[in-house]
Amino acid sequence: MIWTIRKAAVIGSGTMGGGIAALLTGVGIETLLLDIPARDSKPGDPAQQRNAVALAGIERLRSASPTPLFDPADADKIQIGNLEDDLGQVADCDWIIEVVVERLDVKQSLMSRLASVARPDALISTNTSGLPIAQISAHLDADFRHRFMGTHFFNPPRYLHLLEIIPGAETDPVLVRAFVEFAEKTLGKGVVICKDTPNFIGNRFLTLIGMQTVNAALDGGYTVEEIDTLTGTLIGRPRSASFRLLDIIGIDVFHQIARNLHPAIPHDPARTLLEHPGANALFARLIEKGWLGSKSGQGFYKTIKNDAGEREFWSLDLNTFEYLPPRKPLFDSVTRHAQTADTGARIRALFNENDRAADFLRRHLAFYLAYASQRIPEIADSLVSIDNAQKWGFSHELGPFEIWDALGVAESLPQFEALGFPAADWVKTMLDQGFESFYQREDGQIVGVYSPADRAYHPIGGGS
DSSP, X not given: OOSOOOEEEXXXXXXXXXXXXXXXHHTTOEEEEEEOOOTTOOTXXXXXXXXXXXXXXXXXXXXXXXOSOSSTTHHHHSEEEETTTSGGGGGGOSEEEEOOOXXXXXXXXXXXXXXXXXXXXXXEEEOOSXXXXXXXXXXXXXXXXHTEEEEEEOSSTTTOOEXXXXXXXXXXXXXXXXXXXXXXXXXXXXXXXXXXXXXXXXXXXXXXHHHHHHHHHHHHTOOHHHHHHHSSGGGTOOTTTTHHHHHHHOHHHHHHHHHHHHHHOTTOGGGGGGGOHHHXXXXXXXXXXXXXXXXXXXXXXXXXXXXXXXXXXXXXXXXXXXXXXXXXXXXXXXXXXXXXXXXXXXXXXXXXXXXXXXXXXXXXXXXXXXXXXXXXXXXXXXXXXXXXXXXXXXXXXXXXXXXXHHHOHHHHHHHHHHTTOOOOHHHHHHHHTTOXXXXXXXXXXXXXXXXXXXXXXXXXXXXX
């Protein structure tokens, strides 16, 4: 059993793989970074030519902003190689993490190769963002599955706090506990334990909430700037809000994630959000034009230099597909409440207003919070896990159950249902028992959280 990880191998030197290698090196772990050999190379060629793919990954670390490196010298500490000549070097690694393309067949093939060379006590994990953990390792023996799990970092790994850990059905629970301790204490991560369900927690919410937002914008005639004004810092989320976030992710990447999720969640009523004809036509048109977001220079936003030579962010008109100069959206409710210091109180005030901003936010939040309740216990048993995944993975100030407490659970529940977003039955059971909030508070401090399984508050300690 591994209690200390001194050396690790990262397989895949792309943005995420390189970022994980930089994080591990930065905290003092000897790190090996492997990728495919260069296409124009053959065994025996000079290392610089043969390992060009991994070397390119190292150069991206040097130039990336914000820097993934704790110290510029860390880039030189990362050992590099390729999967044909150097795979045997993983034999002395305590942990091997796979960060290759999101294709099940590719990951399964790589796992077979790792099983033949890794130490029998080495932890092996996949950084998949949503492929089933069970399927990735299903073809291997029980000994492999006992030491295999999902370890899903969020990009950039150095800066985003969340690490989703997804044990398989046969993963050794002692190993899971040991790795959680390592991730929290050595890597400085906030760990959320997820079930092996499609897109786990963070990306399940990212996809459904993202699609609900785009659909609502199209159906309600809201502009890109209006939506981002309403879903950014106003409600305790980053300035990237919604459409800007899609540009950062990559419009083609997000659309593919949504398409892959649809057949994977046949029993989730919310998957109809992924079928919206207007939204899918919008994404298809953007992809056809090559307007993929930040990586292509334009998507829902385009950077324009004005007459003074200053940069401006022009937003896409969703109807005409022309870019419009910045215009600060004006909503009476936002003007009244934007300066309210407490985020929960500000959201509550906006939720109970009566203009277009409030109409959007009521539907947006009603879906979001009701959906969170319906995913217990499918994707997680703990409300805290879902809240922490949103806060640690996407820098939200409040998770969905914290927002719901701020709105007032009993007060807002009928409004949710009137809008067509019913909560899970356990929420009504909680209220019938006399529990008025998801979190138990004493002297203004959270001390417990409601457990739907046990129908009681559980004390909250550190972590999730």
